[in-house]
Amino acid sequence: MSGGIADGVTVAGADAGVLPYVYRVTKYDPADRDEQGNYVGAEDIRSDHGLVEAIYLDVVAAFAEDSGVSTVTIREPAVIGSAHFGVEPPIDGYGLAGLFPADLRGYHDGAEIPLAIAVELVRAMLRDNGAWCRLEVEDRFCVHVGYDQYLYVGSVLPCRRAVDLAHALGLFAERITRSPYDHSLDDEPSAAPRAADPAFWAQARSLITECGAVLLEEGYLQNSSRWHRLTLDNLDTVRAGLTNRSRLLIWPDLRPDVPAVLAALPGEGLSVVVWQRPDGIVTSRTVDETQYPELTAGLTGATAATILSGYADRSRPLAAAVLPDDDGVLRARWTA
Numbered sequence: 001m002s003g004g005i006a007d008g009v010t011v012a013g014a015d016a017g018v019l020p021y022v023y024r025v026t027k028y029d030p031a032d033r034d035e036q037g038n039y040v041g042a043e044d045i046r047s048d049h050g051l052v053e054a055i056y057l058d059v060v061a062a063f064a065e066d067s068g069v070s071t072v073t074i075r076e077p078a079v080i081g082s083a084h085f086g087v088e089p090p091i092d093g094y095g096l097a098g099l100f101p102a103d104l105r106g107y108h109d110g111a112e113i114p115l116a117i118a119v120e121l122v123r124a125m126l127r128d129n130g131a132w133c134r135l136e137v138e139d140r141f142c143v144h145v146g147y148d149q150y151l152y153v154g155s156v157l158p159c160r161r162a163v164d165l166a167h168a169l170g171l172f173a174e175r176i177t178r179s180p181y182d183h184s185l186d187d188e189p190s191a192a193p194r195a196a197d198p199a200f201w202a203q204a205r206s207l208i209t210e211c212g213a214v215l216l217e218e219g220y221l222q223n224s225s226r227w228h229r230l231t232l233d234n235l236d237t238v239r240a241g242l243t244n245r246s247r248l249l250i251w252p253d254l255r256p257d258v259p260a261v262l263a264a265l266p267g268e269g270l271s272v273v274v275w276q277r278p279d280g281i282v283t284s285r286t287v288d289e290t291q292y293p294e295l296t297a298g299l300t301g302a303t304a305a306t307i308l309s310g311y312a313d314r315s316r317p318l319a320a321a322v323l324p325d326d327d328g329v330l331r332a333r334w335t336a
Helices: 051-066 115-126 160-168 198-211 235-240 258-263 289-298
Strands: 021-026 071-079 112-114 131-137 141-145 151-155 172-176 214-221 224-230 247-252 271-276 282-287 304-309 319-322
Touching: 021 051, 021 160, 051 115, 051 141, 051 151, 051 160, 071 115, 071 214, 112 115, 115 131, 115 141, 160 172, 198 214, 198 235, 198 247, 198 319, 224 235, 224 282, 247 304, 258 289, 258 304, 282 289
Parallel strands: none
Antiparallel strands: 021 151, 021 172, 071 112, 071 131, 131 141, 141 151, 214 224, 214 247, 247 319, 271 282, 271 304
C-alpha cells in the first residue's frame, strides 16, 4: 500500500515531522528523477523477492537496532479490500501465514510484535501480498511501506550506521521531513471517536431488550470484520472476546426470510450481505451486481440474512464506538 513512484515527499528543511530523522529508503537513484521528483530510470517497481528485497529488510533491521528498538507496535492494520492498487497480485492469507494464526488473532491495532516479525511484515508489504500497517514505537521509531518499493523509516536518532549500510548495499537513504504515511497527515475525523465504555454497553443491552437481538460488527482490521448476533444470553461472552481496539457497529438483526433479503439487492453498486450459517456462525461478503448468482448459490442453507450498503456514507448503525485499551484509555486512531 502507498502512494506512486515519487510518493509526494517533502525534502529536509520544510516543516518538521514528528520524528527528527526520517529517511526515504529505495533502490531508486536520485540522479534518475525528473524536476518533479518522479523516478524515470530503469529499475523495476516490483520486488525481486530476492537479494534486493533482502537488503531492504536488513536495512530496516539496522535502523531499528540503531534506534534501540527490539519490538514494534502495529498501527492501523489492514487487509486488501475490494480495490487493489499494488503492482503484484495479493495472495491467500495476505502474506500473514506463519506470522499470525489463521484467524489473524494478534494482528490488530496496538499489538506489540518482535522485530523479526515486523521485518517479515515489511516483506509482505513490499510484495503487495494484501496486508498493510504502520509499524511504530511511539516517539522513537517508525517504518512505513509505500507503493513501488518505497520505504520510509523514522527515528529519534540519526541512525548513521544504518544509513551507511543502506548506501553500501546499493540502496539510497534520503533525508526527508516526514513519511507521507505519517498519521498526522491522515484526514482528521469530524468528531472524536466514542469509546466503547459502560454507557455504550448499556445502550447495546437496551437495544437487545427492545429488538430481541442485534448484529455487532467487530471491525478488527481495515477491510475486514467479524460478526456476532448479540442476545442477552451471549452479550457478556462476546464482549470478553473482542479484539483490542476494534471498531464496533451495532446493526438491526438478521431477517429469517432469506429469499426476500436477496430479492432486495440493489440493481448496481456494492452491498455487504450478512448471513447466518446453519452452524450459527455469522459471516459476510461484499458483492456487486455481477456476483449475485454466485452469492445466491453460496447462501444455500442460510437461516437468516440482511443487506447493508457497501458505502460507508450510506449506512447508519444503531450505535458505534471503538474499544479502549484495558486501562480504559482510547488509543486507537481510527474512528467507528
